[in-house]
Each structure stands twice: as structure tokens, then as C-alpha cells.
């Protein structure tokens with residue numbers, strides 16, 4: 001029997017992406033799967049039902065009752081989990097740290113869940129890495145938000161009415177989102193400088209035509225990520241950065257440390273040194289923000305400086321964000337579908353690393369411990 005893959009219309013507030021775009025529905029069918037797509041699932045991302053020629057369009061109840069694999073963007077709701085057959089595989093963002101009741105339901109219903117946040121960041125898994133693909137979308141869009149809020153030109157213009165100086169853009173955090181922000185700001189003609197605590201970013205920043213800010217602090221942590229700074233390092237970093245923040249027309253802040261609140265890098269006092277009309281786009285708003293004044297989901301105006309704290313930025317570019325996310329999902333599950341049947345190789349470090357629940361157990365240790373602490 002062909003494996004049944006289900007795709008629901010996302011129901012979370014402001015979610016416009018779809019887990020499977022038509023191109024990937026076709027590829028899943030070619031692997032031997034039946035693909036059931038909920039009516040209207042892709043509409044918000046501009047993939048109409050008519051584009052899903054290789055899928056069967058149906059209602060959510062049929063999908064939940066029949067799916068062997070359910071592909072999602074946002075975590076499934078409790079009622080969705082309760083409607084699944086035991087043993088169903090669910091793949092999507094799971095937000096396990098914030099959703100203990102969901103994790104418990106997945107365990108109790110014997111659902112095999114894979115969390116896109118847990119996909120190991122190893123070279124082989126780059127094509128499955130939704131954190132990276134969606135961060136690239138966020139970095140790009142953050143610059144457009146900044147350009148729009150700035151009320152100034154970004155590029156240098158030489159006109160009959162004189163020369164306009166280019167805007168200066170500072171990118172804090174040069175990971176996946178930050179590098180995409182640098183490239184985008186450069187394409188728009190801004191003068192760009194950037195900063196990151198990881199020393200490896202220096203060459204990457206320079207290769208994109210931006211200036212790297214030297215603060216004398218580097219904090220390379222495990223797995224290619226940053227570690228948290230000591231108070232002395234923070235102070236040293238701050239003195240240099242505050243002066244650069246004050247000189248910038250736009251700041252795009254993307255700094256993040258896995259599993260922790262976003263580092264506070266832009267103090268209220270630094271904002272007060274910026275020129276009126278300047279803009280901060282804090283894409284770390286979801287993790288508490290890099291700027292002291294950031295309000296998640298809001299635009300704050302302080303002394304004439306606009307501080308944007310956008311949430312779920314990829315959902316504001318749903319067509320391409322869905323396309324990229326959907327390809328990540330496909331690359332992840334394809335090895336589990338040899339001959340169109342479900343067969344997960346648990347010795348594969350990608351599946352072993354990304355699994356959240358399986359066979360009535362919470363397999364991800366940090367999540368299991370956090371749940372045990374809550375319930376003890």
C-alpha cells in the first residue's frame with residue numbers, strides 16, 4: 001500500500017506558508033506516495049488548489065484519519081494530534097520548549113514526531129535545514145522593512161539636484177540571516193558594516209563587500225554557534241558597538257544564542273544616541289530581542305528612532321519561504337521512503353537527532369527532562 005502523506009492548511013494566526021508546494025507534491029508522488037492536500041492549503045502562499053495536479057484535494061478530517069505522514073509548518077494542534085492514527089509520523093516546527101502539552105500528547109498518542117528545529121546542522125543535512133532557509137528569508141526581508149521605514153534613500157544618488165549620500169546599515173549577528181541582510185543591503189546600495197562574535201564570520205562579511213567591526217571580542221562556541229559572553233567581554237563589545245550604532249541610519253539585529261534568550265546588544269542609551277529617523281529592525285524579537293526597547297510584533301518610536309520587532313518574518317514572503325521549507329521537508333523524509341513505503345533508518349544521525357517523540361516516548365533528552373521537571 002502506498003504511504004499516505006497529508007498536508008493541512010495552516011491555522012496558526014498569521015501563518016501563510018504551506019508545508020508542501022505543488023512541485024514537492026509531484027516529487028512525493030513520484031516516490032510512490034499518495035499526497036492528500038487540504039482544500040485551500042496553499043492559497044495564502046499563492047499556490048491555488050488547481051496547481052496541485054498530482055495531489056488529492058480533500059478535507060482536514062480525511063487527511064488526519066488517513067495520513068501515515070503529516071507534513072506541517074507550525075506545530076499541530078492538540079485536536080489534530082488526537083485525530084491522528086497512533087504511529088503516524090508528523091514533521092514540522094514543534095516548538096517543544098514552549099509546548100509541553102503538545103509534546104505530552106504526541107508521546108501519549110504514540111506519534112513519531114520530527115522537529116525541524118532539531119535537524120542536526122551538519123554538512124549533509126544542509127538541504128534539510130529549515131532554520132537556515134527561513135533565516136535567509138528573514139534576513140532579506142528585514143532589510144526591505146528597514147528601507148521602507150527609513151524614509152531616506154539607501155543608495156548614493158548623483159542627480160541634477162545634487163548628490164545624495166548612501167545610507168549606512170549596521171548588521172549585528174552575521175549568521176545565516178545576517179549574511180543575507182548584508183548581501184541585500186549591499187544590493188540596495190547602502191554602505192554596510194557588520195559584527196559577530198564568531199571569528200569565522202569576519203571573512204564572510206568582507207567577501208560580501210561589508211566592513212567587519214573589530215571589538216576585540218570573539219566567542220566561538222560549540223557546533224559553529226556563538227557562546228554567551230562574559231560580563232567583561234560584553235562591556236568591551238558594547239563600547240565599540242555603541243559608537244557604530246549611533247552612526248548608523250539602519251541597524252538590522254539578528255544575534256542569537258541557541259537555547260537562550262537573545263543577547264541584549266542595543267541598550268536604550270545607544271538608541272538615544274542615534275539620529276532621529278533612524279531605524280532598528282530587530283529580527284531576534286521572537287527570542288526577546290537584541291534591543292532593550294523592542295516590543296515583539298510592534299513598532300516602537302523612541303526619540304524619533306523606529307524600532308521594529310517583526311514576528312514570523314518568513315510568513316511575509318510565503319511563496320518562496322514555502323518553496324524552500326517544502327524542499328527542506330522533502331530532502332529530510334525522502335530517505336525514509338524507499339520504494340514508496342515508510343522505513344525510518346534510526347541509525348541515521350539526522351533522524352536520530354531530529355526525533356522528538358517515538359513509540360510512546362520523548363526521545364529528545366532536553367525536552368524530556370524539561371517535561372519531567374514541570375510535572376514533578
Ligand code: NAD
Pocket residue numbers: 120121122123125126129131132135172173174175176177178195196197198201223224225226229254255256257258263265
Ligand atoms: P543563530 O541564529 O543562532 O545566531 C545568529 C548569529 O548571531 C550567529 O552568527 C551568532 O554568532 C551571532 N551572535 C550570537 N551572540 C552574539 C553577540 N553577543 N553579538 C553579536 N553576534 C552574536 O545562528 P545561525 O545563523 O542559525 O547559524 C550560525 C552558524 O552556524 C552559521 O553561520 C554556520 O556557520 C553554522 N551553520 C551550519 C549549518 C550546517 O552545516 N548544516 C547550518 C546552519 C548554520
